[in-house]
Amino acid sequence: EEEDGCKAVENVVPACEIVAVEETEIDKKQCDSGKWQKMSKPHAFTVHYIKRARNHRWRCSEITFWCIDEQLCNQWIQALKELLDSQKSRPKRLLVYINPYGGKRQGKRIYEQKVAPLFNLASISADVVITEHANHAKDNLFEVNIYKYDGIVCVGGDGMFSEVMHGLIGRIQKDSGIDQNNPKTPLAQCSIRIGIIPAGSTDCICYATVGIIDPETSALHIIVGDCQPLDVSSIHHNNTFLKYSVSLLGYGFYGDILKDSEKKRWMGPMRYDFSGFKTFLSHQYYEGTVSFQPAKGTVGSPRDKESCRTGCHICRQTKQLEEQQKNYGLEHKEVEDEWKVIKGKFLAINAVNMSCACPRSPKGLSPAAHLADGSADLILVRKCSRFNFLRYLVRHTNQDDQFDFPFVDVYRVKRFQFTSKHLEDNESDIKDVGKKRFGQFCSDHPACCCNLANSTWNCDGETLDSSAVEVRVHCQLVKLFARGIEIYKDEAAYNLSSNELLS
Numbered sequence: 001e002e003e004d005g006c007k008a009v010e011n012v013v014p015a016c017e018i019v020a021v022e023e024t025e026i027d028k029k030q031c032d033s034g035k036w037q038k039m040s041k042p043h044a045f046t047v048h049y050i051k052r053a054r055n056h057r058w059r060c061s062e063i064t065f066w067c068i069d070e071q072l073c074n075q076w077i078q079a080l081k082e083l084l085d086s087q088k089s090r091p092k093r094l095l096v097y098i099n100p101y102g103g104k105r106q107g108k109r110i111y112e113q114k115v116a117p118l119f120n121l122a123s124i125s126a127d128v129v130i131t132e133h134a135n136h137a138k139d140n141l142f143e144v145n146i147y148k149y150d151g152i153v154c155v156g157g158d159g160m161f162s163e164v165m166h167g168l169i170g171r172i173q174k175d176s177g178i179d180q181n182n183p184k185t186p187l188a189q190c191s192i193r194i195g196i197i198p199a200g201s202t203d204c205i206c207y208a209t210v211g212i213i214d215p216e217t218s219a220l221h222i223i224v225g226d227c228q229p230l231d232v233s234s235i236h237h238n239n240t241f242l243k244y245s246v247s248l249l250g251y252g253f254y255g256d257i258l259k260d261s262e263k264k265r266w267m268g269p270m271r272y273d274f275s276g277f278k279t280f281l282s283h284q285y286y287e288g289t290v291s292f293q294p295a296k297g298t299v300g301s302p303r304d305k306e307s308c309r310t311g312c313h314i315c316r317q318t319k320q321l322e323e324q325q326k327n328y329g330l331e332h333k334e335v336e337d338e339w340k341v342i343k344g345k346f347l348a349i350n351a352v353n354m355s356c357a358c359p360r361s362p363k364g365l366s367p368a369a370h371l372a373d374g375s376a377d378l379i380l381v382r383k384c385s386r387f388n389f390l391r392y393l394v395r396h397t398n399q400d401d402q403f404d405f406p407f408v409d410v411y412r413v414k415r416f417q418f419t420s421k422h423l424e425d426n427e428s429d430i431k432d433v434g435k436k437r438f439g440q441f442c443s444d445h446p447a448c449c450c451n452l453a454n455s456t457w458n459c460d461g462e463t464l465d466s467s468a469v470e471v472r473v474h475c476q477l478v479k480l481f482a483r484g485i486e487i488y489k490d491e492a493a494y495n496l497s498s499n500e501l502l503s
């Protein structure tokens with residue numbers, strides 16, 4: 001049927017990559033042309049399938065099969081439809097939240113023009129909610145019957161994903177009678193998958209789990225029912241739950257960029273570059289104490305050369321190890337593990353649950369971090385010169401190792417804590433009767449050179465004000481409609497067929 005019929009081998013489509021099968025109406029014109037001219041009226045059906053393009057992009061392609069025997073044609077359609085129905089991981093009903101104001105304000109258009117037609121083609125029914133205010137999606141997830149859906153889709157950026165994730169995790173804990181405020185309680189896993197249609201400013205969760213920021217590709221990953229588990233960190237202070245994080249939890253540099261950029265939302269995605277430049281020039285450092293338990297049960301290290309890809313063996317092995325430990329009742333072993341304590345002056349404290357790869361930095365903040373290994377990479381950037389900090393930042397954009405600096409340390413952790421020096425001073429002041437309260441002591445000596453300000457946390461792009469936090473990684477707490485970044489045999493190949501993929 002295709003013009004390059006000689007390359008027939010390349011047209012093998014695995015059943016799991018078929019989007020839909022439809023009967024095709026043949027009009028008279030088509031019928032009268034070519035080889036069908038002299039035969040009786042042919043019948044036809046069209047198979048819509050996934051075609052891989054450059055840079056992890058997926059496209060929906062189609063091929064039409066012709067046949068003179070109507071019964072045979074119907075048998076084919078029937079058989080293919082049954083094949084699709086037998087794939088139980090494919091979603092049938094979705095709940096979609098669209099943030100009309102995210103990124104370049106294109107969320108609604110992107111969904112209507114690029115995603116809805118594909119969902120229709122794949123016979124997926126979607127209930128769509130266009131959000132009217134921040135937290136609309138999150139609150140809504142506590143009200144609706146979520147269990148009738150196979151997945152929740154968010155159209156927006158990392159902030160919108162974060163909102164939907166908080167709603168979903170919170171709802172599941174509520175329904176399971178789990179108190180999120182207790183940092184030690186194991187959380188109930190969410191079996192309802194989340195889909196991300198990227199329409200935000202950074203979209204790093206989409207980029208790091210799919211390999212490209214492209215609404216059509218993401219829609220196709222949802223349609224075929226992909227599943228990528230994701231680690232989630234919980235953040236607490238004084239037995240109070242604050243937030244969850246999946247990508248970056250950053251204090252200092254990234255917290256300050258975010259805080260400044262929030263005032264400049266009108267600038268769109270450009271605001272981050274503007275605030276980034278400004279924050280870089282301010283070169284503010286922060287004093288405090290970081291303590292953590294190095295992750296022992298994990299197989300990899302943050303300095304590995306290999307990164308997390310589809311079917312990652314490090315994520316798989318770590319999960320197996322964790323399950324073994326659970327069976328032996330060793331999950332509370334961490335209590336005895338040693339804490340490492342680091343006091344210092346930091347330009348940035350970044351904890352990342354995944355690489356945080358995004359178009360700005362295609363290898364991300366921690367190139368070897370894993371999506372689902374139950375650990376986070378804790379990156380400490382100590383006070384250094386502006387020039388050195390710039391060298392560090394530039395290495396996020398090239399092939400050089402950003403951890404190979406004397407002022408940068410990286411650790412793989414399952415838990416950590418941070419307390420700013422202010423809070424420590426304040427706590428000791430309270431013990432010290434007669435001394436002044438927190439926030440006042442430096443106004444007493446305005447000429448002093450001690451660093452006055454606290455920073456804020458950048459929690460997946462949302463600001464979080466807390467000068468002390470306790471963070472725990474929950475292995476594979478949520479699941480996405482994604483499969484991680486695929487490995488191609490020949491990354492440069494333009495039209496890859498699925499049989500060129502390494503399994």
Ligand SMILES: CCCCCCCCCCCCC/C=C/[C@@H](O)[C@H](CO)NC(=O)CCCCCCCCCCCCCCC
Nearest residue numbers: 158202204247248272276277280356361393394396460461
């Ligand atoms: C000289 C070039 C250096 C380039 C260095 C680039 C490093 C970029 C690393 C990006 C990491 C993104 C992590 C993702 C975090 C998301 O959960 C979050 C929510 O969407 N996004 C942001 O907070 C948004 C954060 C946006 C951060 C933008 C950083 C821009 C830094 C600009 C520094 C300029 C220095 C120029 C000196 C002449």
Ligand SMILES: Nc1ncnc2c1ncn2[C@@H]1O[C@H](COP(=O)(O)OP(=O)(O)OP(=O)(O)O)[C@@H](O)[C@H]1O
Nearest residue numbers: 102103131132133156157158159160200201202203
């Ligand atoms: N209708 C709405 N009006 C105002 N804010 C909204 C609305 N719907 C969602 N939000 C909030 O907007 C915030 C940002 O959304 P989103 O992540 O989609 O875009 P972004 O900030 O441009 O992208 P990124 O987070 O990738 O930087 C989210 O935290 C979300 O809570």
Ligand SMILES: [Ca+2]
Nearest residue numbers: 231353370375
């Ligand atoms: Ca991880």
